Amino acid sequence: MSSETKQILTTDGIPLEVSLKKAEKKNKIKAFLLVAPLLLFLIITYVFPIGEMFSRSIDDKMITNMLPKTFKEMEKWDGQELPSEEVFAAFYYDFKVLVEKQEHGKLGQRLNKEKNGFNSITKKLFRQVKRKKIDETISIKEQVMRVHKRWRNVEYWQAIKRTAPPYTMSKYLKGIDMYYAADGSITQVDEDRRIHRILWLRTLEIAFFVTLFCFLMGYPIAHLLATLPMKYSNLLMICVLLPFWTSLLVRTASWMILLQQQGVVNDFFVMIGLVSDDNRPEMMYNKVGTYVAMTQILLPFMVLPLYSVMKTISPSLMRAGKSLGGTPFVAFWKVYFPLTIPGIGAGCLLVFILAIGYYITPALVGGASGTLISNQIAFHMKQTLDWSFASAMGLMLLSGVLVIYWIYNKLVGVDNIKLG
């Protein structure tokens, strides 16, 4: 179409489009320079670390780099029978290098994760190599096989071959309680060891219910805030925001004081005779504690978007609904409620996404049955130092959030979100 339309020229004979671009170029550069610091900041603090996390989570180059010759020879191996003399020899020379660099221990540990029993046989092989017991002029295969009978077992060689690719999805599989079985197929771990799946489900469950509770409590508050006269609504707004300005840690700690068995809430229950003194319910170090504390902490994130949307709804709409014959409920349900959906969407999305990655509150008041996936990630970062697994779980969490966002976009439309 555009090629057929006659080109418009300026009075100087320059095509209008070119002239327009020239005129706007300066503005574009200015605009870009204005956002450049932010862009740089985002790249450094966000894009780059996520990339780093991703590469760490799939990284499996350690053995690939330790046994270069072995894997080269193994390319020709069919993986069914015991490998050939060349593979054994290549492995022996790789191992010798590792012994010189004193890295054989790491190899044993890493291979032991792949298949139990590697640690001891690499140690045995190390002693033989150190004492120079292996004669390089005759068949290395025979000599290595004599070190330990497991070196004669093809399953161990298959395990080594599995570690050949420099990248692995095994950390991700571990995150959903699965692993590569000996034959390379993806298998579930034993039922009594499936801890991660429970954590994922619990995280989703807690996030869902916290969102629900926040909505049920936040909606009336937001409505009140939006309709009350200014002097009252300001006071109420401060009440909503005050916890927002208090440190998260302080708020969580105060919940610990309130909820513990000898705490304020329990004392009150005993006082009004709801529970007996020797039968105080546990409200902390379980899900109840997590629900209560997280709902309170995340409530402002629900109230604020709802409030900003409700503020824009003219009170005359409800009046119109009533004057046209709708009962107050019909006027609310057919007129007011549909108009608040953008706020509900924004609030729920915000609370749900924050709840799904919540860490400090469940860690402090959650106990064993109230911890979430983020606590597991922290555990692997700080205790087991399995950073690649922590990265994998973090990325799974991130992609989960993106999926939720995508579903939300399909259902409600992100354009409809109003954050204020």
Place this chain on the structure above:
Amino acid sequence: MSKNPEFVKFDKVDKSYDGKVLVVKDLQLDIAEGEFITMLGPSGSGKTTCLMMLAGFETPTHGEILLDGNIISNIPPHKRGIGMVFQNYALFPHMTVYENLAFPLRVRKVEKDEIDKKVDKALSMVSLSGFETRMPAQLSGGQQQRVAVARALVFDPAVVLMDEPLGALDKNLRESMQYEIKHIHESIGVTVVYVTHDQSEALTMSNRIAVFNDGKVQQLSNPAELYEKPVNSFVAEFIGENNTFNGEVVDIAKDKCKVKLANSEILANPISVKSKGEKTTVSLRPERALINPTDKMDNMFSGKIEEVIYHGDHTRVRLNLLGSSEFILKVPNSTSNLELKVNQDINIGWNSIDARALDPK
């Protein structure tokens, strides 16, 4: 069909929001069935409060409101069956035009076919047929206003209230909508209570106008009477233009009185003054004073032209007359126009019957 002259009745209604100030004071107002009545007044005069009390969004502090003989003070708005057009239209932004119009019918559980028919009729009444599937945001201000009018009428209410419905429209559109609403009212005969602060709108549309000020009805009468015969100086000032003279009554007869101004005396028509010595404000419409009158008039003075402003269909002349430099004359622009120049001295005359001696300002 006999019309009920007290179809809507405000009976000694008081309204106060804070317990200190009365926004509406002892309101007594009867509205006949099928009448178009306008509540006119400056902002804060209590007219919108009256409308809200009638609609049911505010409750009277004292007194009763009756609709067709029934007390409605305790009936919630949705059961009153009163249609309302709001200042900002209050169309439901998430519903199409059709759904907006169908809303009052659906909540009344009207059959689907019947709804279609009524919506169709209402839309054609405001000449918006074919706009059913549009969203309110896709309509212009005038179209939105018409949808709001159609929605308030679609369920055949006995009374329709309109709260400054044309305030947000531009001048031309506002004028054409005035006629349109007037014609709709004439064709379906519904009782309309209309609130505005725009006097020309009130004069154009209404059967009767209630002028509000300070929580009270100052005058309730038809447009012509309101303009020609204001009963007090607020109404005279508020409706149309008006030249005023402040003075003291020095002589009074049945239909004439002599008012002493600062340095002269004029003859006026005694409306609110009863006896000698009373202070008064004399009100005279600008078009009732003539330049070089040929007929005999009982007030004849000469003044000096201070300013001449051309207004298209007429020319406004500001004179220095009887010690006031704010005397306004309206001269129609006809072919036999006079030469009017600043600083020219001219003779002005008016009849004492047109100069109304009202309460002092």
